[in-house]
Amino acid sequence: MFCYQCQETAKNSGCTIRGTCGKDADLAALQDYLVYALKGLAAVAVPARALGISDPATDLFVAHALFATLTNVNFDRQRIYALTCEALARRDTLRTQLLACTPDPAALRLPAAATEPATGELDAFIQRGYQVGVQADTTTDADIRAMRELLTYGLKGLAAYTDHAYVLEHGDPTLLAFIQEGLAALTDDRRDLNDLIALAMRCGAYGVQVMALLDAASTSRFGHPVPTAVNIGVDPTRPGILVSGHDLLDLYEVLQQTVGTGINVYTHGELLPAHAYPAFKQFPHLIGNYGGAWWEQQREFSRFNGPIIVTTNCLQQPRPDYADRLFTTGMVGWDGIAHIADRELGQPKDFSAVIARARTCAPPTPLESGTVMVGFAHQTVLSQADVVLDAIQRGAIKRFVVMAGCDGRHKERAYYTEVARTLPADTIILTAGCAKYRYNKLNLGNIGGIPRVLDAGQCNDSYSLVKVALALRDAVGAASLNDLPISYDLAWYEQKAVLVLLSLLYLGVQGIRLGPTLPAFLSSNVADFLVRTFNLKPISTAEADVAAMLIGA
Ligand code: SF4
Ligand code: SF3
Secondary structure, three states: OOEOOOOOOHHHOOEOOEOOOOOEHHHHHHHHHHHHHHHHHHHHHHHHHHOOOOOHHHHHHHHHHHHOOOOOOEEOHHHHHHHHHHHHHHHHHHHHHHHHOOOOHHHHOOOHHHHOOOOOOHHHHHHHHHHHOOOOOOOOOHHHHHHHHHHHHHHHHHHHHHHHHHHOOOOOHHHHHHHHHHHHHOOOOOOOHHHHHHHHHHHHHHHHHHHHHHHHHHHHHHOOOOOEEEEOOOOOOOOEEEEEOOOHHHHHHHHHHHOOOOOEEEEOHHHHHHHHOHHHOOOOOEEEEOOOOHHHHHHHHHHHOOOEEEOOOOOOOOOHHHHOOEEEEOOOEEOOOEEEOOOOOOOOOOOHHHHHHHHOOOOOOOOOOOEEEEOOOHHHHHHOHHHHHHHHHHOOOOEEEEOOEOOOOOHHHHHHHHHHHHOOOOEEEEEOOHHHHHOOOOOOOEEOOEEOEEEOOOHHHHHHHHHHHHHHHHHHOOOOHHHOOEEEEEEOOOHHHHHHHHHHHHOOOOOOEEEOOOOOOOOHHHHHHHHHHHOOEEOOOHHHHHHHHHOOO
């Protein structure tokens, strides 16, 4: 196997024997073959669309299936196999329709991924997967390969967020069309570096678009987040259900189905921001948030004692002591772990099996006590714009530091805690994503009532931070985002973060620090290009980086 799509790739080079994430070689090959099949489907769908042939269900399927290949989403080989069978069947149906309308099929130059017959056997898919992965073609130029992978991972992030928006009934066919355009381009050897760079920038533009769509989807359904102190302790008298991942609708339906049952509900990881949405405040049995970021789940799920539902991502290898009370849903899966089926005909998901399990469980073991503040998305911050601007003009706030992104296992990530501790008292941290768990419990105080850590929400709520920055630019009459007293010190782990990065680069943000390591999939020339063009930089020490950021460097 060879996989280097996430920040925890082995030796910051590539996982070759087994993924740090728990993905084994056959599953990696199966996922590679799924991505290959989706590229082939896209290579058919793009010329078909140009002729007016398209199928909205196939368009959404591509995003859905690509999402399954993100880091820590789906480890269930039967489900990856089923998605691949469906991709190939949809490809063949669309190709038949396309060829029927094409006088000169050779002119289409369909790639092998679009035309090669598939046996339909799982073992054959795995074997083919070993031949079509990242390193399959040893003759590919290193820089072309790097740009293709950067685009692939940006598209994966785009696919995941698009899927999240569609779950909340907010669709946008232009996003689905671009995912296919990008995938199809990856099969086209005529695309040179400049083409791929342009596509990566367009992927960033669609990243801004999808985050805006998801913001509209969440706020129209659940209201605008408001500042909220979230309990991080437990109710020792009642069992609970823990909901992890990013899916607000899953959490909402769990809450609806547990009203009056005597069972409490807790958020985990990236669902912490749910507490700030007005629609969630109607449920007194939404007790609080349990634990920290995704990578601490094995210890935390053990101690939770009750059932856990993992939505969207990030799932780790389940430990035997909680595997029988772990449930996956949506695109998440693990061989042998119970799975809650998708919604049907506008009906909610059926969480009765989870609720039945909770009735047999002990209350959670406390991990900590106190509260954390959430709810500083764009509407809250912009409603306080006068106070913020006044604080800037008085010199009470000297700088904002955007510390959005992901958390992860590596001990180097202690850097982010250290940066938060080292930043002086006249600075504000703007955060979104699970990166916040490195510093959101530090009690860093406030500046004239404005908390020093403003948590906008999930990683996709990085869009909120962009909205705040753009409003600040307009309010102070700055020419560009780069003229503001804002520094960017981002942490990445998986492919949603790759999309967030491309979105910021598309918006012209310069001087982003990216850590804890630069992506292994960047060739040295592509990394140099990003440094030269966007002044992208690796992190250094917390002390040195804080000193540099304070002078705008
Ligand atoms: Fe390794 Fe990350 Fe790929 Fe998993 S997703 S195999 S940890 S690079
Ligand atoms: Fe975290 Fe997975 Fe990326 Fe949504 S939960 S930010 S890592």
